[in-house]
Amino acid sequence: MKKILFIIPCIPYPLTSGGNQAFFHMVDYLRHKMSVSILLYPKGKEKKDVEKLKEVWDNVDFFIFTEEMTEPETRHPFYYKWLKKIALSTTRKMRRQLLTHDKDVVRKDMTLTSSIFEPLPSKYAEYISTVSRSGFDIVQVEFYPLISLGYLLPGDVQTVFVHHELRYVRNENEMTFLDKVTDEERMLYRIGKDFEHSALQTYKHVIALTEVDRQMLIDFVGGGEKIYVSPAVVKIADACDKQVVPTASRLTFVGNEGHYPNLNAVVWFCQDIAPCLRSQGFHFTFQVIGPWRSSYIKELQAACPEMELVGYVEDLHSFLNGSIVLVPIRIGSGMRMKILDAVSSKAPFVTTTKGVEGIDFRHEEECLKADSVYEFASAVIRLAGDKDLQVKLASQALGKLQKLYNPQEMLDRRLAIYDQILEMK
Template identity: 30%
Template sequence: MKLLVVLPWMPYPLNDGGKQGSFNMLEQLQYKLDIVLIYPVESVNQLKYQMELQERLLNIKIYPFEYYHHKGNVFSQFFLFRLHRLLTKKILKQPYLATPVYEETYINFVNDVILKEKIDVVQNEYVELLYLVYTLPQHVKRIFVQHEIQYINKKRNIQTRDFVSSELQYLFNKIKQDEISAMNQYDFIVTMTEADKEILVNDGVRTPIYSSPSFIPLHKGASFKACTENNLTFIGGSVHYPNLNGICWFLKEVWPLILEENGDMKLNIIGRWTKQAKKNIQRKYSNVNFLGFVPRLCDAITGTIMVVPILIGSGIRMKIFESVNCYTPFVTTKIGVEGLDFKSGEECIVADDPREFAKSILELTKNVDLQQMLAENAHKKLLDKYSSETSSQRRLCIYEELYK
């Protein structure tokens, strides 16, 4: 079997959870499958990572699509799609409600690679490539890897609003049906969690669905270190809206309650944030630090309490895997831990109410024994259920099912 993996972005450097999830699986499977990889290079600056990526994926043949040469003219549907995305996401701060549009040169590029490499199976990943299924030749098997169900993300976003217009409800219903219809064009769907699989089945996806979570490599030498210096940590950039939504809720509803009890508490935010977002937050809230991208994540989060206040979205939180991998206890919400087998009071603490969330953090910072129990139990669960070996073997079994 020859597998073509099509990604909507270069999976390197590993500076966000999505890239980590895709890269780690490719790195693990490259010696077990014949893999070809396509992704867009959006700017010349990205070319500096090309050689490093190829060195880590030596057994994978890579076809980068030089996107910066093919951006389309101002009259193209592709250009209008990009303009719509810019207006909705960056300026209006609205849920992303446009169906992706692919430029002709990109469609031809993908299909040329399929013919040249004699591809048997095409695997599209992320909602950005969901609709590419309509351009694929009929002789190939088609898999879609659903990292995050976008219509569920939008549904939960809409549910946080005080008022939902009939127009917004119409747009949501339309895009939900568009996504489900597109998924039904595939031969297999792969979700990150059993919870997402159940949602899709209940909502009318008829294509066979298998759950196969992403993973992160084990940090060698990691061990538990007590949080004794009033440090909380959050991992995630502002570009991914569930992160922005979650941290804004935490700062508005939970952070004042924590500082009222312990004015020395500090929150360190790791990840890429816009200058304006950082300025707005630090102007309104005290004791908040932005660390940006940190090359040695384990060093930055060990000895802290991780907060994962996610209220919208689906899929899995790679930030939880990172926390557990480094023996860092975490406090999260039901949606934050949705689909992962970490139980409140055993491997983590789950709280949706702001006062309960604050209380849980304050109590955890004072109880080193509880910190250690949660961290060690969660790490054992990570090794048992979400190791690189277990997760990659699960994915291999799915590919085998495709040809039964």
């Protein structure tokens, strides 16, 4: 069996984000077709998640880099750790003090400043360099925070970068929501775009999640023959057994606040769309699924008292069934797992054009699309008041998902890409 090493910056378990789901389902399939290894860097409580993942993936080899490996040699290790905790605590408090004077949510969380090259911990880089030279046929890196690894990986293996979200596109989207773009922000955008362009060229192959992203990547870096499309996968095995359960008022959103496009979407709904719904006499509950614990919450719940924080849901598809899923996404690229989750739950959804970009779901056929506050609110009210439309959209969306994004076919497609890559060796 061919040997593949996956390197990712996050712990893909539990399945609390779209990125985790996309990675988990793909590896869960590939581990029976290839000799799979995964290199992780767990921090704090994430170590427990890694141990659980090891139980699930009993035939995967794990390379674990820990925080302890980064600790320098000191005369008094415990005293050093105590001082480090104080320094981190002081940094957090200083940041909170600064943020109290900055109410611009976009600037607080936008990715411009994190899109340029940032050195990785030196011992982590050395660990990756050593492990990646241990006889693998393919070394695959996923997610933008590790894109710079292309400069580090060995030249005698097939290197792959999976681009879940084109960063320069996301930065462009975020900048459109600023009242005024500063000269420094324009500079950071150009530096980040140049870095992304150069970093992508250090990989021998790039995988995008949608054809839209693939075409943008070809225009961006060229080399179309080595840029592939491999959509994300969700499980739909039991979706056909579900019934569409219409609702008149229950709205849901899936996504954690750590991903800024999610935060932007919820802020837009709470501050702009929800008041528009209320002004038209529409009564609703808005259930937000995923970790939301930041300082924004009180402000958002004050603007939208209908918002309920649900947290992590064990059976997401059962929870979404019987709701209208909202996808008011205005930023980013890639494939929205929250849409695939809605469809797999037999739940109708309302989205923006950006939210459904790259997925072949049509307005009035598989979903409702709206891009302005009034249009989005009107679409929600219309769908909530029409049970037949809910059944129609949810049923037709599932049929389209089974036809175009059949999980087994998507998994087989990824394996075929690896076979093609290995033939080039």
